[in-house]
Amino acid sequence: MNYLEYYELSQEPFSNAPVSRFYYSSAQHAQALLRLTHAVSGMKGLAVLVGDIGAGKTTLARRMLDALPEEEYEAALLVIIHSGITASWLLKRIALQLGVESPADEKLALLSQLYQRLVRIYEQGKKAVVLIDEAQMLATREIMEEFRGLLNLEVPERKLLSFVFFGLPEIEQNLKLDPPLAQRVALKYRLEPLSAEATGAYVRHRLRLAGAPRVPFTPGAVARIHAYTRGTPRLINTLCDNALFEGFVARARELDEGFVDRVARDLGIDLPASDARPPEPPARLDLAEIDRYLESLK
Structure with missing residues (x-):
């Protein structure tokens, strides 16, 4: 079994070859x-x-x-x-x-x-x-x-x-x-790059044309895909293709945002600074720790 069979796909949905069938008219x-x-x-x-x-x-x-x-x-x-x-x-x-x-x-x-x-x-x-x-x-x-x-x-x-x-x-x-x-x-x-909404539509469009009975990416995962790729179709394809393969290896039917984070990290794709998650706040109300935490957010 390969990832196409695992996700019930008839063909690769995220190939970077310019396949006219998968053209998405944003x-x-x-x-x-x-x-x-x-x-x-x-x-x-x-x-x-x-x-x-x-x-x-x-x-x-x-x-x-x-x-x-x-x-x-x-x-x-x-x-x-x-x-x-x-x-x-x-x-x-x-x-x-x-x-x-x-x-x-x-x-x-x-x-x-x-x-x-x-x-x-x-x-x-x-x-x-x-x-x-x-x-x-x-x-x-x-x-x-x-x-x-x-x-x-x-x-x-x-x-x-x-x-x-x-x-x-x-x-x-x-x-x-x-x-x-x-x-x-x-x-x-x-x-211009695709908007967040268009990125989601693009992902669903290609999965549907590839025969997917459902979208394995959660809404949060799609949001992270857009954040990592900045709406660039070629990067969307690369990230989604790798995520599907790694999902197959892990036998994951649903791919959430944490999964996308791991795959993006393995590919060396970084989030823009504005989208990166801030560090967790300190658990104790220690003034020195709060100062350090606030400084880390600058």
Whole structure:
């Protein structure tokens, strides 16, 4: 028996792989998707979504890609995995993603191929969109200038290509490497951590989709999960997955806040100072001990 069987789960509920089935549409995720979709629907050029590590940017990027109707969009997702990429590599990769066959090595020839492909997409009544995940790795002025040039590809009625950047807040500094490009950001949205209420809903949502007949975490445990993770989805997944495994090892059907505390401690996840529990007050009314206790609370 493994922990999935022990808790009557059909699959891992808290995998950190971006599984679209487990996508949780919080209020702010829904707002982000609405705004980004509005930007690409209007072919506004460049939209940017920023969020801290583990905030769910990759999951949202994949969700957006899946949500764009194929009959309306020629859409692609490009994940940047290395900061050392060149502008020429990027240009060729975008061309491939949008359906350019045998991209040329020479830049002007490649731009001509890409322009012709974008015109065909436009004539088909579709909109060309490229989503760029981990966009903070695009950290050179040359690359920023390349994006500006691509956004200049247009017909009299509208632009031929839209981009959506997903990445860490450093994106904003990278954009400033080419001020004209920074001025072309049509929409910017920041993905904040989940609230305490949304964290609880997120945990229940993933357990339900994994087939759980009940929630093994007590309300107090869920509150502690939020306190430790600050509402960061990736950390929530890590803490919950480990808690379920340790619960299985301990044969615990119910996981309370003390259990979450132990698992978080083993993982090296600390509480913010404001959420840490204060030491117990002294049992005896000794003035010196009371003074020391009060001093410990400062």
